[in-house]
Amino acid sequence: MEIKEVKLNNFRNYSQAKIDFKNGLNFIVGKNAQGKTNLLESIYISSIGKSPRIRKDKLIIKFGEERAKIDIDFFTLAGKKNIQIFLDKQNKKAIKINNLNVLKLTELVGCLSVVYFSPDELKLIKEVPEDRRTFLDISISQFDKNYLYNLLKYDKILRQRNTILKSNESINSKIEQLKLFTPQLVDTAEKIILKRLEFVENLRPIAKEIHKKITLDEDLEIEYSYRPNDKPIKEDLSEQFEKIINKEIELGYTCLGPHRDDLEFKINGLDCKNFASQGQQRTVALVVKLSLMEVIKNEINEYPILLLDDVLSELDLARQNRLLEFSTKYQTLITCTNLPETNLPYNEIKIENGAVL
Ligand SMILES: Nc1ncnc2c1ncn2[C@@H]1O[C@H](COP(=O)(O)OP(=O)(O)OP(=O)(O)O)[C@@H](O)[C@H]1O
Ligand SMILES: [Mg+2]
Structure with a gap:
């Protein structure tokens, strides 16, 4: 994919701006x-439907204004496309693809594929499992709509199941109702886990290779926390649910399933969260995003757009250069305070006070 123009x-902090992009760097x-960062954020919102930084859309409307608009022209294998996002202080956000209204966010996801990396993405390694599940979910949803629908379905069943577990009803009544909801949950859970396992299986060798190229001597391992055994996942989960039913009723929530799973990263056999240095963690997070570019390319036959916010200043020169070489394969938008030294061809966009110079 290639972005031609963002309005x-x-x-x-942009009043009115038109930014043209070129192929490559x-x-x-x-x-x-x-x-x-605001410029990259506008592109991310056009891809995923929400900001990577804040939850409230309305805060991104320019101070003192009532409405905002993002308008992106880009090329995909299927031809020229346009996405428009309309934000309004008084009304719900509106989205148009090729001038046609999009009624659900699920229709937008996957239209403009992006992979985003900012220093904040270190949370992928350092923070809570929820951040890693979000990574899995956003990544897979970009090329698999069914996965996204299953996630939404799972979330709905999970909430219903938790309401039962939390209610004041008798234990017997709860057990009766769970007989209906647990199989539904397990059914959708299996689909989600299978897809995540497949995704990690695809990501693992690519990440291992890219990580070795960038670090030269480190071995990266990625694993999903649910390890399949000889039983089908559905059967395994059902058995586990049976064992913990009393505990779940006592606690009042669902203790098992993809909403509790995690992703594990290891360098040379050591868990990154607890043992890797800041620079190593940053490199792993970046490598994972570069590998995601390849995984998505294998799925949709073209590369997504790579958005790198503030990444160069945090890497040593050798790692910087190896990263830049990787990112010439596709369209990469990199923010920086100073132009890096490079012999590679690039396009420069100078930004000052919400305007292009
Ligand atoms: N809703 C808004 N209306 C007007 N200005 C805003 C709004 N939200 C943020 N800003 C301003 O946008 C400015 C630029 O933000 P941005 O994060 O894009 O900077 P940056 O160029 O990435 O800087 P850095 O190099 O420090 O990362 C900030 O000074 C901020 O106050
Ligand atoms: Mg910034």
Whole structure:
């Protein structure tokens, strides 16, 4: 995929701006607080439907304005496409693809594929399992709509099941109702776990190879926390649920399933969360995103857009250069305060105070 042009209207610190991009490396250069991250954020919102930074859409409308608009022209294998996002202080967000209204967010996801990396993405390694599940879910949803539907379905059944577990009804009545909901939950859980296992299986060798190329001597392992045994997943989960039913009723929530699973990263056999240095963790997070570019490419036959926010300043020169070489394969938009030294061809976009110079 390739973004040709982004038009912003009252988005964050941009009043009115038109930004053109080229194929390959694009450096978005400017001093601090000029609007570089905001520009990447506008592209991310057009892809995923929400900001990577904040939950409340309305905060990204320019201070003092009533509405904002993002308008992106891009090319895919299927031809030229356009996405428009309309944000309004008074109304719900509206989305159009090729000028046609999009009624559900699920229709937007996958239209413009992006992989985003910012220093904040270190949470993929350092923080809670929820951050790693979000990574899995956003990544897989970009190329598999069924996965996204199953996630939404699972979430609904999970909430219903938790309501029963939490209720004031008798234990027998809870057990009776769970007989209906547990098989539904297990059924959808199996589909989600199978897809995640397949995704990790595809990601693992690519990440191992890229990580070795960037670090030269480290071995990266990635594993999903649910390890299948000789039983079908559905049967295994059903048996486990039977064993913990009393505990679940006592606690009042569902203790098992993909909403509790995790992703594990190890360097040379040591768990990254507890043993890797800051620089190693950053490299792993970045490698995972570069590998995701390849996994998505294998699924949809074309590369997504790579968005790298503030990543160069945090890497040593050798790692910086190896990263830049990787990112010439596809369209990459990199924010930086100073142009890096490179012999590779690139396009420079200078940003100052919410405007392109
Ligand atoms: N809703 C908004 N309306 C107007 N300005 C905003 C809004 N939200 C954020 N800003 C401003 O946008 C400015 C630029 O933010 P951005 O994060 O894009 O900077 P940056 O160029 O990435 O800087 P850095 O190099 O420090 O990362 C900030 O000074 C911030 O105050
Ligand atoms: Mg920034």
